[in-house]
Amino acid sequence: MKFKLSHTIKRSSKQEIRFALEEQYAIDSKILGIFGQSGTGKSTLLKVLAGLIPSADYSLQVHGQDYENIPGASNPCVYVGSDAVLFDHVRVRENLTLVIKHSASSQKSQIDMLQVVALCGIEHLLNQPILALSSGEKQRVAFARALLCGKSIILLDEAFSALDWSARLYFIGLLSKLKADYSFGFVLVSHSLKELALTCDHIWVLQEGKFVLQSVLDDALDKVLISSTQRGDKAEGRQENLPINGQTLFSVLNLKYRGVDPLDEQLEIWELPGDGKHAAQQVIKRNQSRDASSISLTHDVIAHVIDADKISLTHEQHLASSMLNRVLVIVTSIDEADSYRADYPKGVVVTMSANGQVMRSLISKRSYTTMQIKVGDSLFAIFKAL
Known part of the structure; x- marks a missing residue:
């Protein structure tokens, strides 16, 4: 996957975050983790890549095909956020079948509804109304729906944050199985290095709209957690702190x-x-x-x-x-x-x-x-x- 984007987030009349990124990553063979503290632009980055921010200028190349400033419906990426937005007026089963019927990419899906329901452990929820679900149950359903939409790259923005740790560990582990068995690509965003370390091959550190570190897992952990809490920029004569608050060795x-x-x-x-x-x-x-x-x-x-x-x-x-x-x-x-x-x-x-x-x-x-x-x-x- 290659991507290039530019976008500005206005925090106030005096503060803004500017994105000007051009990156490449082998999303077809590995799982990418993006780390950063709250407010560094992680969610905005994923929403831009999913075509959900019309004001952003972006281009993508996935499996050799180019996409430029196209709306989300035609984008090869699907965004799954922590808020698990679902259709409240229908039950869980209909939330899943609607995406199969109406997603332009659903016919490309290599996984069927029975498999997804079993993997996500939501059989007992199929006849439940959305308003009756807990936050964790909604996140399970939202993830299941993303798997069924037929898009090849799933962008996960704290998508399992409402699950208890045992369930979260299961879903984090499930990503590797889904990649191996069904060729899904995943980008996982979190402010928890532990969560990223459990499944990601590479970790990129995002700060104020730019990547300050891109590395394989163990090297990234060493640099973020241990020896390189400050990165010197000799050309500009300044020090840049990596966002490590609240992380443990x-x-x-x-x-x-x-x-x-x-x-x-x-x-x-x-x-x-x-x-x-x-x-x-x-x-x-x-x-x-x-x-x-x-x-x-x-x-x-x-x-x-x-x-x-x-x-x-x-x-x-x-x-x-x-x-x-x-x-x-x-x-x-x-x-x-x-x-x-x-x-x-x-x-x-x-x-x-x-x-x-x-x-x-x-x-x-x-x-x-x-x-x-x-x-x-x-x-x-x-x-x-x-």
Whole structure:
């Protein structure tokens, strides 16, 4: 996908945000996450790309086809916002069938209504009036409707924000399955890096109408969360702060489901895959109750988030510990957290490689000094069941 756009948002007579962007991204093979604090222009960007702001000047190229300043109905992108706008005068079923009947692109859809209803877990809602739905249920229906409209790129603007965390994790995980099975492209906007990290391959940071960072996931997390809270612009002699307020240090591990723990049915056994140099490692996770109407994704490799302050480090494996997870890691870098983030707990960030995946631990200066940790050390990352 290539896009070029220009647009100005008038905040007041003295303040405005100007967009002048020309970008390219392989949306057909990866999921793009766009991060930024409230008011940075994330929603406006998606609405422009979906052809929903007539005053904007934009062009798109999707699968080799060019689109320029065309209205939303003929645009290859569909916008799904957090407000989940639905037709209140008809029931859920009719909201879905109407888009199938009247969308100019619906005949191109590779997924049918029965599949969408099952994937989104909304069978029990089909005969419900829209006014009877909760905010989370409305978001499920709005997402289902977007899947049925036949457009190839779905722009998600905090589209799962009203769901509880367990349901949100399911839908975030569902995006990868939909991309693999039905060739959907997704752009996911959020002010939560954790949410983006669970599914996105790349993260772009938007601030005041321009992208100040575009990077692969782990590199982006390092730059936004750790070492590059300020980006110098030598040409203009100024410093530009990245929008990191309210974010916490964390790691993302891609794990493969192996089954229920034979010693405790409340736990599951997952696997940190081997990387050719290191054997696969076991990770224990709490058994999450699943919606019976949804299709399980447990046999796919799924991302899991671990807060850095939940990971302890040790030179020994400590098999007798009540901590169930003991992952062998190699230290790749060490940073003092309080040297760049005043809002972090005082301590030291130890970044490690776990079978080629990045893990981060936030430990005290005392622990760091006592353990005499050095880059290249082999340690065990110890943490409770996820």
